[in-house]
Amino acid sequence: MALSLSVSLPPICKSQDLSRETHLPKITNREDPSHKNFSEFKLSRRNLVNPTALGLIGTGLSVSKPARAEPESPAASTSSRMSYTRFLQYLEQGAVKKVDLFENGTVAIAEIFNPALEKIQRVKIQLPGLPQELVRKMKEKNVDFAAHPMQVNNWPAVLDLLGNLAFPLLLFGSLLLSSSGPNSPAGGPNLPFGLGKSKAKFQMEPNTGVTFNDVAGVDEAKQDFQEIVEFLKTPEKFAAVGARIPKGVLLVGPPGTGKTLLAKAIAGEAGVPFFSISGSEFIEMFVGVGALRVRDLFNKAKANSPCLVFIDEIDAVGRQRGTGIGGGNDEREQTLNQLLTEMDGFSGNSGVIVIAATNRPEILDSALLRPGRFDRQVTVGLPDIKGREEILKVHSNNKRLDKDVSLSVIAMRTPGFSGADLANLMNEAAILAGRRGKDKITMKEIDDSIDRIVAGMEGTKMTDGKSKTLVAYHEVGHAVCATMTPGHDPVQKVTLIPRGQARGLTWFIPGEDPTLISKQQLFARIVGGLGGRAAEEIIFGEPEITTGAAGDLQQVTQIARQMVTMFGMSEIGPWALTDPAVQSSDVVLRMLARNSMSEKLAEDIDTAVRCIVENAYEIAKNHIRNNREAIDKLVEVLLEKETLTGDEFRTVLSEFTETPIKVDKIAVRQMIEA
Structure with missing residues (x-):
């Protein structure tokens, strides 16, 4: 059964020819005032484009729908909107003829008789829900009303769901294809994105650019x-006597x-395939990936044997087992087990x-260190003075040095420097020479570079005043007490130029490598370290001592405690009064270590440390009192020049003291023995 709705044409068309009546007003201009009557009933755009619901019959417009057609959607345009209050007034007057309720009773399309126009209008009303009072009144007035369910279109929701699942489905499919493909290794699944492959850098013919000639100081x-x-190169030479190659x-x-650098030199000299990887590159967040990478690395190495495999920072994966929270079942320990x-x-x-x-090496697992895995353990320590000189020669080959530059003097001035520190030193000196517009590196650039590496960048120079004078007496006190104490290293430089947090510095140059240090030398360092505080107290008085000796006191206390x-x-x-684990640099070992020291022993240690420091402080104050005239002269020269070399310092001091080393030698020995 089809529903036919007629729309009357505007009144102006009634006096015209019937051929004009078949023309419809433009849908795109429904609000045009010349088509007011047509705007009383607007067709929805969806019904207009539906070919099964649109037809022209005679001079009227007929909209046909299937037999089981639903009422018009509220989305269809109505002639006007009406307030809920006005709707209730029409309802009381009995002007409401029909009501269709949509969207759970919140929207109503009503047919109301308008007495002013003497015709029925379709209006849209926004309802405050569906009050029971409204239903009762519509029943009393015999209003034809009906509620219609919401028209739900599920296709957009289905398309959105498919769009959200498309990428995960594609990803999961690619994972399945990659894990079951023809390239899957027999030892396990081929993880996607190369997770199971080793990240080792491979060189079939190593070209590291480093040979044993480039390595110095580690003979x-x-x-x-x-x-x-x-x-x-010649394995048969060793196989003839029954020797096997170290693993x-x-x-x-x-x-x-x-x-x-040594590993690169081996690769460059041997000329065999070379794999290099860091210990941290084995570990991933996925369980089993580290062990799979270890297997992949050694499979490649076997296929290219003889070859070298270099693992840098092996402590990242070789830490001792049993200390983790995972109880021996975490990813790192599985990787270590596979490596073993x-x-x-x-x-x-x-x-x-x-x-x-x-x-x-102290945190590595013992199973990793045993012979058969690591047959050799080679200690590469800090170079001695000869090794430092050889390293300086290697790093100065491509640099232009002044004829006055002595590498042996530089090696003497840099105890405790590693090979990397010395390379950085020469590079800093070259940069400084270029900044100053020089074509060669002089000892001035070398000295400034050493000061910068050890003490920090140069700060703003102090102006004349009380602070500068106090710093001068403090630094001269260090230098005088160190020189007057037997066993101390000679003074290399005294300066008032601030570096880092220090307002002034006194440098000492060791006569030989401090590999073995005597008790006399340690005590002399304590006396020299307390010379600055002693000078402040003797020269300016105890109320005028400053916080400038804080770093000196920390070093002095540490040396004294180590002596005890x-x-x-x-x-x-x-x-040995302390557990090595307590002094370890590893935080976990220090936490787990149990201090078995008794209270009496701890008290004795504190007493012994205090005795050493107090004796050294008394000696330092005696040096200041006995050499007051020399100290005043040295401070005067230092304030004028701001930097005194060791030779200049000793020249001025020799004018007041002929044999400074032997002045208090007997007293020092007696106080050390006490």
Whole structure:
């Protein structure tokens, strides 16, 4: 059954020809005032474009719908909107003929008889829900009303759901294809995005640019590695006497001593395939990836044997097992277990040499360090004075040095410098020479670079005043007390130029490498360290002492405590009074270490430390009192020049003291023995 709705044409068309009546007003201009009557009933755009619902019959417009057609949607345009209050007034007057309720009773389309126009209008009303009072009144007035369900279009929701699931489905499909593809290894699944592949850098013909000629200051380590290179080049020479190639070499030493440089030199000398990887590159957030990468690395190494595998910072993966929260089942320990199996398992790795480097050997697992995995442990320590000179020669080959530059003097001035520190020193000197517009590096640039590396950048110079005078007496006090105390290193420079947090500095140059330090030398360092505070107290009085000696007091106390607890240089006796784990740099070991020291022993240690420091302070004050005239002269010259070299300092001091080293030698020895 079809529903036919007629729309009357505007009155002006009634007096015209019937042929004009078939013309419809433009839908796009429904609000045009010339078409007011037509705007009383507007067709929705959806019904206009539906070919099964649109037809022209005679001079009227007929809209046909299927037999089971639903009432018109509220989205259809109505002649006007009406307030809810006005609607209730029409309802009381009995002018409401029909009401269709949509959207759960919140919207109503009503047919109301307008007495002014003497016709029925369709209006849209926004209802405050569906009050029971409204339903009762419509029943009383015999209003034809009906509620219609919301028309829900599920296709947009279905399309949105498919769009959201498209990327996860594609990703999951690609993972399945990659894990079950023809390239999947027999040892396990081929993880997507290369997660299971080793990240080691591979060089079939190593071109590291480094040979043993570029490595200096570590002669003992070079000798061990030269044997390995000879193993790789001529294995038959060693096989003839029953020797087998070492499976692993562990490089141990402080940072910057050249462990990685040695590995590059081995690769450059041997000329065999070379794999390099860091220990941290094995570990991932996914369980089993680290072990899979270890297997992949050693499979590639076996396929290219003989070869070298270099693992830098192996402590990232080789930490001792059993200390983690995972109870031995975490990702890092699984990776370590796989590494142990690959290095010395049933299959063996013929022709594969593993070279590892670490600066924390104390935390490595004992199973990793045993012979059969790492057959050799090579210690690469800080270079001595000869080694530093050789390293300086290597790093100065491409630099233009002045003829007055002495590498031996530079090596003497840089105790405790590693190879990386010395390379940085020469580079800083070259930068400083270029900044100053020089074509060669002089000793001035070398000295300034050493000061910058050790003490920090140069600060703003102090102006004349009380603070500058106090700093001058403080630094001269250090220099005088150190020079007058037997066993102390000679003064290299005294300066008032601030560097870092220090307002002034006194530099000492060791006569020989401080590998073994005597009790006399340690006590002399304590006296020299307290010279600044002693000068402040004697010259300006105890109320005028400043906070400038804070760093000196920390160093002095540390040396004195080490003399008592580590070196056995006190009346307590030759005991090791502290647990090595307590002094370890590892935080976990320090937390787990149990302090078994008694209260009486701790009190004795504090007493011994205090006795050493107080004796040294008395000696320092005696040096200041006995050399007051020389100190005043040195301060006068220092305030004028701001920097005194060691020779200038000793020249001025010799004018007042003929034999400064022997002045209080007997008293010092007596107080040390006390």
